[in-house]
Amino acid sequence: MTNQLRKSIALMCFGLATATATAVPAMAQDEVQLLPPNLIEATSPNMTPEGKFKKDPPWKIGVSFVGVGNTWIVQMIEEMKLEAANNPDIGEFVFTEANWQPAKQVADLEDLLAQKVDALIVAPLAPPLVKDQVEKALAAGIPVVNFGTGGDVLTTTVEVMGGGVRFGEVGGGFLREKLGGKGTIWAFRGIAGVEEEQQRYDGFRKAIEGSDIEIGTEVYGDWNYAKGKQLCENLVLSGQPVDGIWFSGADMTRACIDVFTEAGKPLVPMTGESNNGFLRAWKDAGVDGAAPIFTPGLGPATVRAAVALLEGKSLHTHYYSSPEPITNANLDDYYRPDLNDAFWVTSTLPDDKIKEMYAQ
Amino acid sequence: MLWWVAQIMVCMSMLELARKSRRTGLSPIVLALPVALFVLLCLSSDTFRSLENLANVNSQITALMIASLGQGIVAISGGIDLSVGSVMSLTSAILVTADPAWGIPLALAMGVCVGLINGFGVTLFRVHPLVMTLATMTFVQGVALLLHPVPGGVVPGYLRTLAVSQVAGMPAAFFWCTAAILLAWFLLTRSPLGPRIYAVGANPVSAGRNGIAVMRLKVACFVLCSLSAVIAGIFLTARVGAGDATMGAPYSLDTVTAMALGGIQLAGGTGSVLGVVAGVITLGLISNGMNLLGVSPFLRAALTGVLLLMAIGLQRREAIGA
Numbered sequence: 153m154t155n156q157l158r159k160s161i162a163l164m165c166f167g168l169a170t171a172t173a174t175a176v177p178a179m180a181q182d183e184v185q186l187l188p189p190n191l192i193e194a195t196s197p198n199m200t201p202e203g204k205f206k207k208d209p210p211w212k213i214g215v216s217f218v219g220v221g222n223t224w225i226v227q228m229i230e231e232m233k234l235e236a237a238n239n240p241d242i243g244e245f246v247f248t249e250a251n252w253q254p255a256k257q258v259a260d261l262e263d264l265l266a267q268k269v270d271a272l273i274v275a276p277l278a279p280p281l282v283k284d285q286v287e288k289a290l291a292a293g294i295p296v297v298n299f300g301t302g303g304d305v306l307t308t309t310v311e312v313m314g315g316g317v318r319f320g321e322v323g324g325g326f327l328r329e330k331l332g333g334k335g336t337i338w339a340f341r342g343i344a345g346v347e348e349e350q351q352r353y354d355g356f357r358k359a360i361e362g363s364d365i366e367i368g369t370e371v372y373g374d375w376n377y378a379k380g381k382q383l384c385e386n387l388v389l390s391g392q393p394v395d396g397i398w399f400s401g402a403d404m405t406r407a408c409i410d411v412f413t414e415a416g417k418p419l420v421p422m423t424g425e426s427n428n429g430f431l432r433a434w435k436d437a438g439v440d441g442a443a444p445i446f447t448p449g450l451g452p453a454t455v456r457a458a459v460a461l462l463e464g465k466s467l468h469t470h471y472y473s474s475p476e477p478i479t480n481a482n483l484d485d486y487y488r489p490d491l492n493d494a495f496w497v498t499s500t501l502p503d504d505k506i507k508e509m510y511a512q
Numbered sequence: 513m514l515w516w517v518a519q520i521m522v523c524m525s526m527l528e529l530a531r532k533s534r535r536t537g538l539s540p541i542v543l544a545l546p547v548a549l550f551v552l553l554c555l556s557s558d559t560f561r562s563l564e565n566l567a568n569v570n571s572q573i574t575a576l577m578i579a580s581l582g583q584g585i586v587a588i589s590g591g592i593d594l595s596v597g598s599v600m601s602l603t604s605a606i607l608v609t610a611d612p613a614w615g616i617p618l619a620l621a622m623g624v625c626v627g628l629i630n631g632f633g634v635t636l637f638r639v640h641p642l643v644m645t646l647a648t649m650t651f652v653q654g655v656a657l658l659l660h661p662v663p664g665g666v667v668p669g670y671l672r673t674l675a676v677s678q679v680a681g682m683p684a685a686f687f688w689c690t691a692a693i694l695l696a697w698f699l700l701t702r703s704p705l706g707p708r709i710y711a712v713g714a715n716p717v718s719a720g721r722n723g724i725a726v727m728r729l730k731v732a733c734f735v736l737c738s739l740s741a742v743i744a745g746i747f748l749t750a751r752v753g754a755g756d757a758t759m760g761a762p763y764s765l766d767t768v769t770a771m772a773l774g775g776i777q778l779a780g781g782t783g784s785v786l787g788v789v790a791g792v793i794t795l796g797l798i799s800n801g802m803n804l805l806g807v808s809p810f811l812r813a814a815l816t817g818v819l820l821l822m823a824i825g826l827q828r829r830e831a832i833g834a
Contacts, residue, residue: 220809229809249809253762254663255575256799258752262568263803267559278663280754284676305664345758350662 184460184467186312186453191445191475191498194468200309205295206464207270210243213458214269216260217299218277218346219252222375222402223427223494228448230509231500235452239459252343254281261285265292271458275299278347279306295461299454300348310457314473315348315446319401320355322477323423326442327360327396330421334364335395338387340408342375342400349375352400368392373404380404384411394420401425401446406433406493413437426478426486428510429493435483443478449500535710536784537775541826543786545773546793553797557804565800571676571685573796575600575748576766577789578688580774581696582740583767584788588700589733590713590780591634591641596741596767598652599626600760603745605656608665608755615668619742626652627738631731649764656757665755675750688747692740697785699736709733714781770795772824794823 186192213236220226229247236245246264250257254277261282264272272289276282279302286308289296298308301316327337339356342349369387373380380403387394388411397420399405405424410433412419421440424430426447434441450473460467475498478486486497495510553560560566579596586593603619610618626648633644677684700706711719712729720726744763749755771778773794774787798819802812 217809226810244806246803246806247809248803249812251762251813252758254752254756254759255572255748256762259568259572259799260803262572263565263800266562266565266568267804278754278756280664281752281756284753344657345661345663345756347663 184456184465186456186471187447187449187473187500191447191449192312192314192453192471192473194470195472196468196470198469199466200295200461200469202466203464205271205293205309205461207462209241209462211241211270211459211462212244212246212267213242213271213273213455214246214264214267215248215273215275215454216257216264216282217247217249217275218257220249221252224402224425224446224448224496226494227496227499227501227509228451231448232451232455234501234505235455239455241459241462242455245455250277252277252346254278257282258285261289265289265294269294271295271297271462273297273299273454273458274308276302276306276347278345279303282306295458297454297457297461299450301351309461310467310469310471312450312454312457312471312473314450315401315444316351317355317358318472318474319444319446320352320357320398321359322355322444323398323442324356324359326423326477326479327398327421328363328365330440331365331395336366336368336393338392338394338397339367339370340373340380340383340397340399340404341370342372342402344372349400356398356400368394373399373407375400375402375404377403377407381407381411384408385415388412388415388417396421398423399425401444403427403429405441406430409433409437409439426497427493428488428491428495428497431478431483431487431497432489432493435487440480445473445475445477445498447473447475447498448496449473449498452500535714535782536787537777537782538784538787539775539826541823542773542775542790545823546790546797549794549797549801553801553804557801559804560801565804567683567685569796569800570683570689571751572800573792574685574688575744575751576763576770576795577792578692578747579741579744579760579763580767580770580788580792581692581785582737582744584771584774584776584783584785585696585699585709585740586641586733586737587771587776587778588713588780588783589709589730590716591730591733592645592768592778593630593734593737593741594642594645594764594768595626595630595649595652596737596744597760597762597764598649598656599623599738599741600745600748600763601757602652602656602659603742604749604755604759605660605757607671607746607749608667609660612668616746619746620739623738623742624735627735628731630738631734634734635727635730653758653761660755660757663754663756667750667753667755671746671750672753675747685747685751692743693785693789696788700785705729705732710781712780766795769820773820 236242248260250260257277272294274282283306286296295309298311301313302308302311341353371383373383384407402425405422406429419437419439424441424443426443426445491510492512583593606619607615630645630648633639634641675684708724708729712726716726745760748759770791774791776783776787798816
């Protein structure tokens with residue numbers, strides 16, 4: 153990686169950090185820490201009122217998640233459950249998943265509210281789709297932690313998120329820098345219609361705006377290795393020109409590295425995500441890459457937020473995770489050769505648990 | 513509780529019909545399964561018995577009920593329609609992007625078009641219904657995503673009122689369900705069209721020789737199915753309160769599952785409204801029950817599959833009109 157590139161990524165991170173720092177007053181020592189400061193920051197000076205949601209334990213905490221289906225989610229759920237299990241004040245932890253179906257998520261939220269949960273954590277498929285149920289919960293005095301970004305559409309008690317527009321911007325900025333502002337990029341998107349995916353893509357478009365970079369092909373790989381590989385094979389065989397590839401994350405980059413290697417085609421700069429399998433492929437293939445970190449630790453962070461609210465503590469209304477991305481320069485700091493491909497960095501799991509779950 | 517009493521009364525009135533003919537496909541297991549699940553959940557969860565939860569279950573199954581009734585009509589006529597989910601999704605996209613005054617007429621017109629394309633494809637061009645509707649499913653889903661790529665938008669206020677309000681203490685969903693069930697029941701058992709649909713599904717050649725316009729009837733079934741998907745899409749969009757171009761995706765297979773649970777055979781000629789109602793309630797109770805009992809998300813799909821296999825495996829299949 154060139155010094156110029158390193159500098160640009162460092163500048164980008166510094167810019168984000170500065171923007172955040174200027175928006176939020178200095179944190180007090182006794183503030184609730186949802187994750188280590190290098191992983192998450194408060195991005196709003198507004199605070200929830202102290203004691204507003206205080207309730208005597210044991211608590212019933214309900215979670216409505218979008219769906220299962222990839223290793224990041226599996227790890228995130230394990231981290232959430234462990235966080236809840238380690239807290240004796242949580243009497244019941246009810247986890248529901250919507251199988252990526254809007255109607256199912258609405259039904260899940262209705263079922264959780266019927267169970268009289270004390271706090272609700274919701275990861276919306278899209279903010280407008282859960283607005284009614286969230287408003288009902290808030291009207292009933294139930295604190296709602298949004299595991300996502302609500303924008304102007306969804307108002308919740310606290311919002312905890314990473315990824316989104318900044319995720320896409322990091323990859324887009326890397327490719328723009330690497331290609332010198334011109335060339336053809338293939339864009340591998342996630343699941344069509346998912347809000348998080350659209351935000352990542354918007355961030356990518358924003359990063360290449362005003363350059364001479366054109367998007368040669370755009371495909372939906374569903375954040376999935378098998379589908380990503382099939383699509384990449386088709387594109388490689390079609391002979392379409394490519395100078396770099398932007399990925400909406402998950403396991404599609406590893407698939408494309410495999411395709412390029414198998415086809416004997418020279419690797420082009422690619423963006424990825426902080427998955428150990430991709431880090432392994434990245435290191436083995438020696439590709440030029442950049443990977444934003446979307447930590448599964450966000451799951452336990454939402455549990456900690458819900459607990460803090462039920463304890464009567466005051467929280468910032470918005471938190472955002474945008475750690476320094478992984479680059480060729482710091483790849484070795486994150487890659488774990490002793491673990492298998494399903495592991496995601498960074499994790500809140502204890503090391504013995506990580507080794508138990510992800511040993512080679 | 514009133515909802516369940518009313519629902520059971522509707523079912524009981526149709527039970528009479530079920531006794532009369534083996535063409536209904538009804539077996540003891542079809543009717544016993546939702547009742548057994550209901551009793552089991554009543555015993556295992558206090559929350560399940562609450563009025564709030566029962567009203568929730570009613571709202572949760574309504575879109576599936578409406579779409580499945582349409583799917584049932586096509587299945588009885590010997591076809592299958594995989595495009596219902598995409599039609600629901602496109603309906604959702606149209607409702608939040610078109611002028612509020614034109615949303616519903618446009619969606620209905622779209623439903624008629626999709627039904628005609630499916631119907632003519634299957635009859636005139638002799639494409640297998642599975643292949644034909646798979647093609648329209650893909651096309652319609654693509655159009656929906658093009659029209660409304662990001663979830664959101666504003667649902668007309670009158671639709672929200674029609675879908676989520678209460679009348680005399682009953683959720684609006686109850687009335688949507690009841691109206692759809694009665695319409696389908698009337699069509700299949702009280703209108704001249706009903707026996708013809710069964711006849712065409714059982715043996716189209718024989719039906720044709722007896723003067724039934726097979727092609728016209730099959731096309732009509734596909735149109736009715738697409739229209740029911742449009743109505744289901746309207747209800748679902750109004751209930752969620754926002755448009756989403758993938759909203760209907762799971763319904764293509766869910767409607768087929770509900771039919772299978774309700775004893776409707778894909779070979780055609782058998783099936784009943786009561787079977788569809790039983791199948792849909794079974795699916796709704798499984799989903800609601802798993803949430804209330806806190807079943808692990810990783811176990812859920814496997815457990816649902818096992819329950820479906822057991823339920824369907826216990827039903828004896830019969831050849832009608834061969």
